[in-house]
Every structure is written in C-alpha cells, then in structure tokens.
Amino acid sequence: MAPKTWSTGRKAAVLAAACALAAGGGVFAAAGPLAHPSFASEAGSPERSTQGLAFPVVAPLKLAAAPADAAVQVNPAATVTLKVGNGRIERAALTSDSGDAVDGKLSADGSSWAATGPLQFNTRYTYSYSVVDGAGRSTDATRSFTTVSTANEADAAIYPLDGMKVGVAQPLQLTFSEPVLNRAAVEKAIKVSSTSGQAGDFHWYSNTMVRYRPQNFWAANSTVTMDIKLFGVDLGKGQIGNFNKKVTVHIGDKKVAIADAKAHTFTASVNGRQVGSWPATLGDTRFPSARGYLVLMEQYRVEHMDASTIGLKPGDPAYYGQLDVNYATRLTTSGEFIHQATESAMPYIGKVNLSHGCIGLGPAGAKWVFDNMTTGDVVQVVNTGGDYAANDDGYGDWNIPWVKYAN
Template identity: 80%
Template sequence: MAVKTWSSGRKIALLAVVCALAAGGGAFAAAAPGLAQAAISSEAGSPARTTPGLAVPVVAPAELDAAPADGAQQVNPAAPVSLKVKHGHIERVALTSDDGSTIDGTQSADGAAWTSSGDLKFNTRYNFTYSVVDDAGRQTHNTRAFTTVSTANEADAAIYPLDGMKVGVAQPLQITFSEPVLNRNAVEKAIKVTSTSGQTGDFHWFNNNTVRYRPQNFWAANSTITMDMKMFGVELGKGQVGNFNKTVTIHIGDKKVAVADAKAHTFSVKVNDRPAGQWPATMGDTRFPSARGFLVFMEKHLVEHMDASTIGLKPGDPAYYGQLDVNYATRLTPSGEFIHQATESAMPYIGKANLSHGCIGLGPEAAKWVFDNMTTGDVVQVVNTEGEYANFDDGFGDWNIPWAQYAN
C-alpha cells in the first residue's frame, strides 16, 4: 500500500515537470507528442504580442511619434510636420489643407521618418493622414487634424528705406512691427544685414515695435546694403508669429554732410569730405532754438505750407506768423523743422541773427542748391544752438546716441 501511494506521487511529480517544460517552450516541448504537429499561427495574422508565445522571436508593434498633436491649435506654420516610426516603416503620407492644397514632404532612406518640406498657411486646418507597416507586416492607418496660427496672431512689419531706394550715408534701417516684440533676440537673429563695404552694425530698440540698425560710423559712400529677413514663423512673444520673409536692398549715395552753426549763422556742406559750398543762414531764436546734433534729411517739398497753430502759437503772440508757404523745403523732423528758403521778412537777417521758429533759413540760391543736391539720408549737424536733441521718435536721431549705448 505504501509503495503504491509512492508510485502515484512520483507520476504526479513527473507530470508537473513535463507541464513546466512545455510552458517554458524548451527543447522537450518541441519534441513532446502532439505538440510537434500543432499549427503555429503567423505573427502577421495575429495581434501584436507583448509576451513570448509559440512564434519566436516576438515582433514588436510599430511605435509612432507624430507632430503636431492631434487637435492642436495655433500651430506655428513654419514648424515642420513630422512622423517617425520605430519597428516599422512608413507606407504612405498625405498632408492636405481644407482648401485642397497639398504639402510635400521628404522621407528618409530607411522609410522610418517623414518631414514636411514646405511652409504651411496661417489660419488653416490641415489633415495629416498616414499608413505604417510594422516589421511583421501589420498595417496602421491614422488621420489627425490641427489648425495653424490664427490671422489675429500674424505679425507683419513696415520697412524703411524701401527696397531699391538710394539714400544718404546717415540713413538708419528701420523696421516697425505690427505687434509688440518681446523676443527681441529671436528677431535680431532672423535679420541679417550685409554691406558691400564690409561694415557691420547693431540693432537699437526704441520701443517694443520699432527697431533700427546702423553702423558705428556713417555708411560708406556708394556702397550697397542688403537686409535679409527670415521672419516667417519667428515667435515675437504672447502668441504673435512673423508672417513674412523679405530681402531689401538699399543703395548709398555720395557722402553729403552739412554743418549749421547757430552762432556763426552759416550753413556749409561737404561732399565726399570736400567743401561744396557755404552760405549765410538764420536759425531758431532763443524762444524756439534749433534742435542740436545730427538731423537726418527725410523728405523734400518744392513748396511747404506752414501753420503757426501747429506749434501752439495763437493770434496776439509776438511769434505768431499765421499761415504761409515756403519754398525749397527739406524736412528734418516730423515735428516741423526744415531747411528752407527764408521768408521775405527774414531775408535781411540771414547771416546776422537767428529769428526762425527752429528751422534753418537760407537764401534762394542756397536753399535751391540743398533741394537739388541733397536727399533722404543725408545729414546736417547743428552746432552752437541752445536747443535740445530732437526726441528719438522725432526723425532719425540715432547718430546722437553714443555707440556704446546704441549697440547695448
């Protein structure tokens, strides 16, 4: 009886060992009666396994990394749309907008990555559809949608001088953005300025919307400046994104620099550092002294209408002059300082006294010479005046800012 019981227990133990070996998939299991004839299903025809089974080795399912995320909004249109696959390859990709336009892309040689090759549009919904096959032949199809930055978050800019303009050696380059710029470093990196003279310069921000660029000294005469702006997709801050790329070419003319001396009552000009003329002048009186420092020529008018009320003068004021027209007017500041032909009543004082309201008054011959020979971007340095420097936003007072401060 004891032997019989021992024998049964041994049989049970042996059976347990067989089961364990079969479960482990060892050599014994492969040769076990009945198992050798069992059909092994294909990995391609079965769900992906995460644990070992009868098929050896296990084929891992494809892992996908797609950008942007499904349902994403305010996507930067310059950011590439991408798809990466691990344990498989890309079979087909389509990136289309709701209006039917298609964006092309580039696929890697191993078929494991795809990246869009063109910029997207602003304020547009896109569908990103793709098919992927894993290493076992199983296919995955998916479509995701996203929307790019809205029109309200597009940032544009006005650029001066305009493309192709010819200006004087003192003309700074100015960019005025439609939206405030908080990421100033990103904007500066997106703008490359080169000169045929080899000059380099620096940016100076006057406020969050306006930045200018100039070299340490005046531009080289008869050089060419190129401003290459890659602003599309540049993030300005607070969700605002640049919507343009643009190249602007500016031509610099001869070096024409004038000096207006309020004490000597003279106006003299040098062209390419050679004297070109000197004439008597009258400038701002003690109540309205001419602004000091460098003033850059802005625009010219053969006849300019002036109104005393625009500078706060009223009838009864000794300085009130009503309304009058002046000839050969060259603007120096938006606030109203000009170089122009002096009025008839001021002619006797030219070269002798200052009695204007800040303008530089010249005789007919001198005023016409300036009008005919000097242009936007040329410059006059006003000396020996009691006036203050013009405000930074009152024309181009960039040259009155020390270089160490300007380039900081």
C-alpha cells in the same frame, strides 16, 4: 490447437516486471495513462520556448507624430513630422482644409516623413498616413492641427525700402505691428552686412520700433543688406513673425552740411570736399534750432506750414498764420525743415536768426539742397541755444554716443 492462456502465476510475474520497470524509469507510468516525456507540459515544449517559431511574436509599432492631434496655435514654422519604430511608413500626406497639399519627404528606410513645404497662418491642416508593422499588417490614421490665428500674426514695416538709395547717415528701421518682448530673438533673426565690412548694433526706441546703425556713418557708395528671417519667430506673448525678406540698400556719396547759428551760414561738402556755402537764418531765442545731427527725411517742392501746429495763436507776436514755402526738406517729424526763407525774412538771412527753428536759406541755397541732397544725408547744427531733438523725432541716432547705443 487450443489458444494459449495465461496462468494466474504468469500474470502476476508480468505485472511485477512492469512495476519494476516503472520504478526504474521505464516507458510507462506506474499507474496512469500513456504519456510522452518530451511533452510533459505546455511550458516545456521546445517548439514554444523559442519565440516566433510556432507562433510569431511581432514587436508593436512605435509611432511619434508632431504636432499632436487636435493641436491649436501651432507655429507655422514648426516641422510636421511622423516617425515609426518597428515598422515602416507606406504613405503620408498633409493637406489644408482648402485643399492645398504641402510637400513632404519620406526617408529611404521608410522610418520617417517630414513636411518640406511652408505652412500658412490661421489654417487647419490634416495629415493622413499608412504604416506597416513587422508582420506586414497595415494601419491607416488621420490627424489634424490648426496654425497660429490671425490675431497672433505679427508683421513689420521696413525702412529704407528694398533697392532704395540713401545717404550715409540713414539708420535701418523696423516698425512692428505687435509689441516685441523677445528682443534678443528678433535681433538674432536679422543679419546685417555691408560691402564696407562695417559692423553695427540695434537700438530699441520702444517695444514696436528698432533701428540699426554702424559706429560711424556708412561708407560712401557701399551696399548694405538686411537678411530678415522673422517667419515663425516668437516675439512674445504668442505673437509670431510672419515673413522673411532680404532688403538691399545702396549708400550714396557722403553729403554733409554744417549749419552754424552763430555765423549764420550753411556749408555743404560732398565726400569731404566743400561744394558750397550760403547765408542762413536759424531759430530765434524763443524757438532755437535743435542742435546736433539732423538726418534728411523727405522733400517737398512746396510745403504748407501752419503756425497753430506749434501752438501759436493769433495775437502772439510769433504767429505767422499759414503759408507755403519752397524747396522744403524735412529734418524732424515735429516740423523742422531746411527751406527757402520767406520774403519777409530774406533781408535778414546771414545776419539774424529769426525762424521758428527751421534753417532758412536764399533761393540758390535752398534749391541746391533740394536738388543735391536726399534722404539719409545729414546736417550738423552748431552754436545754437536749442537742445537735441528727441532721438525718435526724425533720425537722432547719431546724437546717441556709441557706447550707449546698443540697449
């Protein structure tokens, strides 16, 4: 049987039908290659119109680290931190150039890490870490920084010393190794409390020395605590405090003496009860004793005195050369003492003022002061022609009216 053949007319009919279908939206394009209407273009692909279905899109890691890489003069009180967004921290470590590791803590969700151990001054630190993004890809990195140099490290000496027992008139004193410009920051870093509940205030004598006292003498037999947190405190001009310390000071009985330049007497009381009165000689008209409150500073069984230290020279009627005195208790830095009068002055005690500003007593009175009074106890000098000693010449804090003390 012969194979079927298309007639020219039938071919024409079929082609016409195909053209008609195409014109009506059929399966084939009218005059082009085969095409699937669902994939007419890449942009129209339903698989790729939804992010992450065929080709996952991972949000980039967000990383914040402090201090900044290669930072210098970093405050050792600053916290070293690492924070990650769109990922997690796998590992973090902080180490000094000398190999000392600094403790740190990773958050439960792995989004942050922070150093918990202290940093040192003048030290280079390196912190390395590994972070993982949402696709599980890990990235390792290392950063470094250097803390405040030794030249910008500020220290302070504290008095009284921790555990010391002092009298009721003893101010608290800090002497700084560097000038303090940010006084308010320093005062905020020093918390003073007392078992008596007494409040006090600071008085700055210079940019390197500050004292603290209450409005009235410390309560007898109380305890005063200084909680000093100066580590990392900016004193100004980049000078950074380098220590924290708690100091406890014990206050003894209230021991107060009155030296009367007119009556030529020295009268002492303990906790408000008079315990003794002795004849005295105070400064003469050329060298009158300083008036007001003088706080006992230190004591010497024998103290060497030199007339040249107060400007006296041989030939001056007041010149006494050099001599040693017994039972000496210092009242001022410049050289006023309570001490046993010299043999030449002994006939005049209780009668005439003839010292060079010191309070001269007989052997019994001088020894009682030496044996029974101590640092922080107080002598009030009255009826003298002398002016007040400079407030920082010893502890002249109690000669400053309370309303003017805080500055």
